[in-house]
Amino acid sequence: MKKVMMGNHAISYGATLSRVQVIAAYPITPQTQVVELLSEIVADQKLKAEFIKVESEHSAMAACIGASSAGARAFTATSAQGLALMHELLHWAAGARLPIVMANINRAMAPPWTIWSDQNDSLSQRDTGWMQFYCQSNQEVLDSVIIAYKVAEKVLMPVMIVLDAFSLSHTYESVDIPDQALVDKYLPPFDYKYKLDVQNPHTYGGLTTPEWYMEFRIKMHEAMDQALVEIKKEAVAFKKVFGRHYDTVDPYMVDDAETVLVTSGTAASTARYAVDQLRAKGKKVGNLRMRVLRPFPFADVREQLKNAKKVIIVDRDISYGYHGIWAQEVKSALYGHSQVPVWNFIAGLGGRDIFPETFYDIIAQVGKKKKPDQELYWVEVKR
């Protein structure tokens, strides 16, 4: 059934179709409608779930950790400062190997106080052991929640679904709501082998000496390697049932492109419009949309960028005193494998719009240069 809905409600429908059993969340702009609709769905008894009202995001994640430990499919959603407040428990959820799924609506970090979009909030949580899937459309948001549970429960690692504030969260698009029976078949109930059980009590997360700590970390890393295999597998399996395909990266006209614009989130849609316009003028430009941040798709990135003469990474985030965060990631994948020069542009922080003109400006700045003469470039700033 097709319905016009905002990105936040696409998340709620994704969680409902996944038959989540426990939802614990604290409201924050621009995430609020996600759990607002879920609370109504639970109150109307259209979803058999416990909705736990908590006093902070730290508690929301703690409740999800408890629920997931007991074998329930747990869900939450947040943004920016809320995600930062969860930080300690993000490590706990991953270290305890709990397949929790959370939606994070990208909102820039304060101060200065802001509600608009950039990716510094989720990218700051890069090393917590959470998978991160960045979405471009409301349809992808809904579908990604379902796929996330499938992958998470296979490898026992949590997943963060990431989408831009307002340009997805509050923007209405046509979304196909999959048939519940098909989703049930694709995503069977969560059967957790290690769940809390009063008949077979265990201590979880107890003190671990240097004798074994490292082995648990290796197991987490290997689970992430396996997650990459599962994401590729589910890209095929999901398409077979629902007809839509989501891989680790999403290329657009890169095969013969001399210049590839690397983007993530909704900036990719704009980049693709710019690519079309530039192609019409005979410029061989393409776009590579990064969908999965962790586990990082090294092989796919190298494969997609192997023909490029110039790579331009446009980051909607910044690691102060370094590069944009996507630029670090993509450059590290290319190092030792490719001689292609890489430019890094920072655009659209704090919700500043990224227009097609932004990309024309970037392409013009790179011009005929053979290699970058700065570590990073800012676009459209008031100097």
Add this chain to the structure above:
Amino acid sequence: MAKDRKKIDFKKMEELPPMVMSLRSMAANPTGSWRNLKPVIDLSQCIQCTICWKFCPDAAIDWIDDNPVINLDFCKGCGICAEECPKKCIEMIKEGK
């Protein structure tokens, strides 16, 4: 007592569960040597209310023949039992005296 309890042992990474889950039984980890103060119960005053047994955070109080008995293999000497006892018949005595 403590020596009879089995230690959970792993040889290789493959034997470990994916997450830290009862890597060792606390029963095989006697903590009595942490103690500076030892609880001593005056059973002539005790009313068998079980409050000390319920409050002990280490489950180091056994209930034997209707009376509380401190398990000194595990008691860390925190004194919660003495604090909570409504008859104030548990005294914390310095170890070694």
